Amino acid sequence: MKTIIFTGGGSGGHVIPALTIIQKLKESKKNYQIVYFGSYKGIESTIVPEQVDRYIGISTGKIRRYLSFENVKDIFKIGLGLIQSFIKLLSYSSKDTVIFSTGGFVSVPVVIAGKITGKKVYVHEQTTRMGLANKVSSYFANKVFVSFEESLKFIKGNAFYSGYPVRSECFDHQLRVKTFKHIDLSTIDKPLFFITGGGNGSLLINERIKEVLDELKEQYVVIHQVGKNFLKEYESFNDESYLALDFVQEGMIDLFKKAEVILSRAGAGTVCELMALKKKSIFIPLKIAQKNEQYHNAMAAKELCGSVVCTEDELQNKSLTALIEELKVSQDKGYGSGVKDGLEYLKNEIEAVLE
Known part of the structure; x- marks a missing residue:
């Protein structure tokens, strides 16, 4: 069976775009197994499980740009999450699986383990400036998709302007x-x-x-x-x-x-x-x-x-x-051309890997 693994969490900003794409994939009526790797207690753990075929919880820590004792503890959490992700991903075929990350620190171990186990890995950055988690993940990704065209200048080599997956309503x-x-x-x-x-x-x-x-x-x-x-x-x-x-x-x-x-x-x-x-x-x-x-x-x-x-x-x-x-x-300027709806684009990119 073809498997699409999503990962991302910590805030609704990382989870909602994943769920939007998942819903779009379900509408295609193709026989995909949709799996989600998330944290044990983050927002994704409460709103995602009923939307997917399987929810897998892993340990997660936060990567900080400043000195903190919490960094020491979180290194072990991230390491544990990497081991957990690696073990879980071994059971999925590299040929029939794609990993799609929407960011947040829980996604980093999954992306790295995905690369190690030979999976195709895609990352989507929602903001105009790439977050640290996605920056790390970008080095292990086959493709990095961005919501804003100006974000392309912050990523070298494997970046594509997809737009943001806007909900159809x-x-x-x-x-x-x-x-x-x-x-x-x-x-x-x-x-x-x-x-x-x-x-x-x-x-x-x-x-x-x-x-x-x-x-x-x-x-x-x-x-x-x-x-x-x-x-x-x-x-x-x-x-x-x-x-x-x-x-x-x-x-x-x-x-x-x-x-x-x-x-x-x-x-x-x-x-x-x-x-x-x-x-x-x-x-x-x-x-x-x-x-x-x-x-x-x-x-x-x-x-x-x-x-x-x-x-x-x-x-x-x-x-x-x-x-x-x-x-x-304030002046009502209406809808401009600087935001691209990436929902169909991203769905097609995911499905193309599995054809």
């Missing part, structure tokens, strides 16, 4: 998920304000929203992806004009479509999908993101769509009300 006006617990998008009588700090939530964004929540609820129905670690606190604010959610898997695109105002981090997936929807938004890039990648993602959206970009430092002296007003008066 970004290209129509239909709402697939209309109801989120007690809030029905088709019947709300105020405009929707959707907030997300990413799949794991953002303490900074959550705290700023809490400060002005009563004011926001006077004007909007607020749906707020807070992250699982913050859910208990923010659920206590739930009422007819506010809903706190830990993680939105099904229906994120519907919230993007319906929202009059969107406030978000600037992960590559969120940025690309909002640009595909021609939706200008407020982005607060994660300051500690590698190579300031989220800032560069957000600036691409500002250039193409007229989105508002506010750094974490700038947020200290800016009110959310001011940012909303800035969004309303």
Whole structure:
């Protein structure tokens, strides 16, 4: 049987593109076995298993660019993950197997073990600036695909401009998920304000929203992806004009479509999908993101769509009300040509290996 092994995790930004491609592959109705290598406790361990034929958990550690005692411990975790990956991959035929990585530190042992065991290995980089995990993986990959054309200059030899695998529902006006617990998008009588700090939530964004929540609820129905670690606190604010959610898997695109105002981090997936929807938004890039990648993602959206970009430092002296007003008066530039939908391209590249 032909086998497609996906790996990637640590955040929704690495997992969602993998799941998007998996769904596209399933639509082809070909007899593939789809396997996923992920961490034991990361976000992928909760949302991926039901979407694939087999989920394999491995040990994972984080590679840091700075000195830390945690690096010593994580070297052993990464080593264990490499051994686990190697043993598991031996049972899959090199001829009939392809490995596709969407990044995150859990993917590195799988990519290296894949190369050692003779598998074809593909890596996809979602952001404008390549993360450290994918940088390491790129040396073991047959091909590296990038979402932004400008990223090609950071990779030598084996890089290809694929675009980002945008979910197909970004290209129509239909709402697939209309109801989120007690809030029905088709019947709300105020405009929707959707907030997300990413799949794991953002303490900074959550705290700023809490400060002005009563004011926001006077004007909007607020749906707020807070992250699982913050859910208990923010659920206590739930009422007819506010809903706190830990993680939105099904229906994120519907919230993007319906929202009059969107406030978000600037992960590559969120940025690309909002640009595909021609939706200008407020982005607060994660300051500690590698190579300031989220800032560069957000600036691409500002250039193409007229989105508002506010750094974490700038947020200290800016009110959310001011940012909303800035969004309303910003020039609506529409959807530009700088973002390429890579879903069909990536599906075809994977299938071509197995023909």
